[in-house]
Structure formats: structure tokens, C-alpha cells
Amino acid sequence: MPRLSKTSSTRGRAKGVGNQGKAAQPxxxxxxxxxxxxxxxxxxxxxxxxxxxxxxxxxxxxxxxxxxxxxxxxxxxxxxxxxxKSPRVSYRRRNKRYFQEEKNGFQRGLKPERIISVTDITGQLEYLIKFEGSETPEFIPKQIANVQCPLLILEYYESLLRWDIMVSKDT
CATH class of the missing domain: 2.40.50.40 (OB fold (Dihydrolipoamide Acetyltransferase, E2P))
Incomplete structure (x- = not known):
């Protein structure tokens, strides 16, 4: 008499009971x-x-x-x-026209009044220059400022120099 394996055993199950459980579920x-x-x-x-x-x-x-x-x-x-969808455009690209169309004080024909400060935030040296007839100062790259107002740059750097004269008290 052949033996049935546990997986094929029908012991304890009535005929068709196993299939009814699956059919009962919607x-x-x-x-x-x-x-x-x-x-x-x-x-x-x-x-x-x-x-x-x-x-x-x-x-x-x-x-x-x-x-x-x-x-x-x-x-x-x-x-x-x-x-x-339109492709995403970075902030710089979107405002590129705005920044390109805006002319600096030299391009508008203004005369530089004084240099307020110097910075290198963008990776290149820029001067913050106050122009005559304009209320807001503008950042101008070093290359442009060196050509347009070299004497003003010299005056700015000279104003930063401090001469400490040591006077001896022995005399």
C-alpha cells in the first residue's frame, strides 16, 4: 500500500473544503x-x-x-x-536676462564718487563703488574698476594704511 506524503494527505479534510475558503473571499x-x-x-x-x-x-x-x-x-x-510640464529652470538662468540687461554705473555714464569696500564673495575681487547721482552703491569687478578708476582704487587702499610711529621715551 503506497504511503501518502504530508502535503498530499487528505486526512481531516472533507472533499472540497480547502477550495471553499478561497471562493468565499471576495x-x-x-x-x-x-x-x-x-x-x-x-x-x-x-x-x-x-x-x-x-x-x-x-x-x-x-x-x-x-x-x-x-x-x-x-x-x-x-x-x-x-x-x-515646462522644464525646470534654475534661478540664475531664469534671471539671467535681468542681470545682463542691468548696466553698471560706468555703462550708464556715471562718475565714481568713492569706494566703500572690497569683497571676494563671488571668487573674484569686487569693489563696492558709490556713483555720483545714484543712491545705491554697486559691486564692480576688479578688472573693470582698475581700468575705469585706478586713482580712486589707490586712494581707497591708502586710506586703509596706518602708520604707527614708535617714539622712544628715552630721549
Whole structure:
């Protein structure tokens, strides 16, 4: 008499009882695809289910979703959104025209009044120059200022010099 393995044993089960448990559960039906992601190289969709016991959406691999129309509709809408969006432009590029069109005091024909300070925040030396007829000082690159107002630059650096004369008390 052949022996049955534990996996194929029917002991303790009536005929057809194992299949009734699966049939009694309502089949989950995908209602809507909410999002898409790539996880471990596989495309997954966040699916909202009609008969889910908790009503929560779950992430499912693309091949496990039986309603291919939902995937096709979602991908079509996604492509429309991606193609419809304008490309992101950095702040500098967006305002490049503004900064290029704005002329400095020398280009507007103003005469420099004095140099307020010097900085190298941008990586190159710039002078903060107050122009006659203008209330706000402007940063001017070293290369332009050296050509346009070399005497003003010398005066500024001379004003920074301090001469400490040591006087001996012995005399």
C-alpha cells in the first residue's frame, strides 16, 4: 500500500473544503492606479482596490495587475503630465536676462564718487563703488574698476594704511 506524503494527505479534510475558503473571499478588483515607482528594477504601481478589507492602497508589481486598461490609462495620463510640464529652470538662468540687461554705473555714464569696500564673495575681487547721482552703491569687478578708476582704487587702499610711529621715551 503506497504511503501518502504530508502535503498530499487528505486526512481531516472533507472533499472540497480547502477550495471553499478561497471562493468565499471576495476577489479584489483594482479600481484606480495612484502612483508609479521602480523598486529593485521592477515597475510597481500603487493600486486602490474595490474590495480591500481596510480600504488602503497597496504597491503591486505591474505583472500582477490583471486590468491592463488601468495601467494604459495611467501611463497615458502620466505622459501627458510629463510632456506638458515646462522644464525646470534654475534661478540664475531664469534671471539671467535681468542681470545682463542691468548696466553698471560706468555703462550708464556715471562718475565714481568713492569706494566703500572690497569683497571676494563671488571668487573674484569686487569693489563696492558709490556713483555720483545714484543712491545705491554697486559691486564692480576688479578688472573693470582698475581700468575705469585706478586713482580712486589707490586712494581707497591708502586710506586703509596706518602708520604707527614708535617714539622712544628715552630721549
Amino acid at each position: 476577489a479584489l478588483e483594482a479600481v484606480k492606479i495612484l502612483q508609479r515607482r521602480i523598486e529593485n528594477g521592477r515597475v510597481e504601481y500603487q493600486v486602490k482596490w474595490k474590495n480591500h478589507p481596510f480600504g488602503l492602497p497597496t504597491w503591486e508589481p505591474a505583472d500582477s495587475i490583471k486590468n491592463l486598461n488601468l495601467i494604459a490609462d495611467f501611463e497615458a495620463n502620466r505622459k501627458k503630465l510629463v510632456l506638458g
